[in-house]
Amino acid sequence: MEQRQESQERDAQSRITRLRQRWDDGIDALLILSPVNRRYLSGFTGTAGFLLVDREGQWLATDFRYWEQASKQTPDWTLIRQKGAWTEALQEAVADRGWRNIAVESDVVTLEQQQKLETALPAIRWVPRKGMVESLRAVKDEGEQAAIARAAALADRGFQHILGCMRPGMAERDVALELEFFLRREGAQGVSFEFIVASGERSALPHGVASDKTIGTGELITLDFGCILDGYCSDMTRTVIFGQPSAEQRKVYETVLEAQERALAAIAPGKSGRDIDRIARDVIDQAGYGDRFGHGLGHGVGLVVHENPRLSILSEDILEPGHAVTVEPGIYIPGWGGVRIEDLVIVTSGGNRNLTTSPKELLVL
Template sequence: MNHLKQIAARLPEYGVDAMLLTSEPGEFYAVGFHGEGVVVVTAGECFYFTDSRYIEAANHLITGASISMTDRSRNYRAMVQEVVDRCGVKRMGFEEEYLSVASYQIWKEGVTPELVPAQKLVNGLRAAKDQEEIELMVKAQEITDRAFREILTFIQPGMTEQEIAAKLQYDMLRFGAMRMSFDPIVASGPNGSKPHAIPGPRKIQRGEFVTMDFGCVYGGYCSDMTRTVAIGEPTEEMKKVYHIVLEAQLAGIAAARAGVPGKSIDAAARKVIEEAGYGEYFGHGYGHSVGIEIHESPNANTRDESLMPVGAAVSAEPGIYLPGKFGVRIEDVTILTENGCIDITQSPKELIIL
């Protein structure tokens, strides 16, 4: 899988003769290969440069690009300059969101074309997943759902947050994941009020919520999900908050479709929580795009006015966090269509009491 033709087709729109891709996500999106290399896309030809550690794999896996290896006499900049001279490149787009100031200066001094910020060229393409990308994300989510089913039979009072996080990671790997899409979050009891709590030695107790936010990478694409479960009988307040969050998530999913701004999807979910009197306890956005990276654009938050494209993969994750008491978050991943969205997360969302 690669997206070289799609990138090449958008070069005129951004007024550049070539696109330089130096980031790991940009490299993978362009040529479908996880290595350490540089991609140059022109209107007529595409090039991939890497070193001796990856050249054999690159030759085996990459199609649609001329592949060359660096050596002691030719570094990446020299190889890119050869392409510049051969193809007459005057203006070259680059990924300004990934290139450090120091690296930018090195590239600016090492090649002759004008370097033009063109992150939006790639971001716009990555925002709309094609069918092959969606299929990989569905598979990643299936692995994550399966790990959730396993964890429900594993959790016991007295077990630590770290033990649960370790089990989630082990199961996702043994079910076929390449790696985690992020370090799992496992937060029990009062730790649940911290949306990005780090799993620690705290032991799970009866009468508490446990929030688990986790995901994996399959075929280069991420999954992401959160479930909050009760260990023993929850209090009435815990049940109330859980169902408010669930209602908010369902409202956001109902509002999610291509052609609407992310802030409108966020507003639909946020309204439920605010009307229930918990608005001040929902501090983050409703969701973010997911793909090669766990956080991509566009986002479904209070500020993002970008119109969602068909094929956007957007998380649906409202939450309520009560400091010193508990927190609840429920998260699925949805694929946006012209008429609505498809929820690719299959785990149940009703309150589970273990």
């Protein structure tokens, strides 16, 4: 555990170095209010505080509740004790530094926060900057990749567990509850999102969170879930069935599986998110289900379960080694049901490494 803490501290400091390498001349410092970006850059896991970074220094402000925690988690940061409003701590941090232009996360700061900034420090020009930290977060370092892999491995174990528990007549909500209990008992700090357990006609809902509906024989059942370990998320989906599937159910399933496998085989550095999405979408189009695949093929996974890069028809992202992305094509037919299969992969220098090991043939329970 101590070695892991030291590794996390080194990783955090490396991220600050990479952030400074992307600095532009239009700003003197960067204010971080996003809790996710705060954790990513500093390693601080408390729920209150902000970061300030310039070309040479780095400051973390937090209050009494987290002071000792911050002292242990962020030894390379200068701490500022927040005694009143956060803007008062900010005034103290900025005083006498000669800064004139401070960047703010334009996609994070609310109108109310912007007004407070302008009131507290009227001489400062607050410069909007989007994605300065998020662009760093998209490429996972070795420690992050290891954490995501551990979370994916636990999700795989959760899938094997729930297969042994599910029975016809069981409510979707009870399936989700048993799965979450198992993951937490095995060490998960939380779940990546509200679990999707959708059976029968409800499996046509891409985000059909678990309901009171009971699962019947002959119904497709979509299980989409993930857990959090060491702050990092996993995400996987499998579709199973009680009883023998119909010919159409098998056709839909095999179409989704072929689409996913072709997309997985193509993932490599230099490929665009749009092109990978098109590979899977073409398979589904050719099978006659093109209008039944209405979402993007995948998304980045990290400290949050949906982040950059994106695999979709609108994506302009280019894959790089260290990207962690899902590959999750689906077909959804209203009034009939649906199928989705999802793996989580790390882009490598030579292609990709699939972190999801659960079987993908149609499991007949």
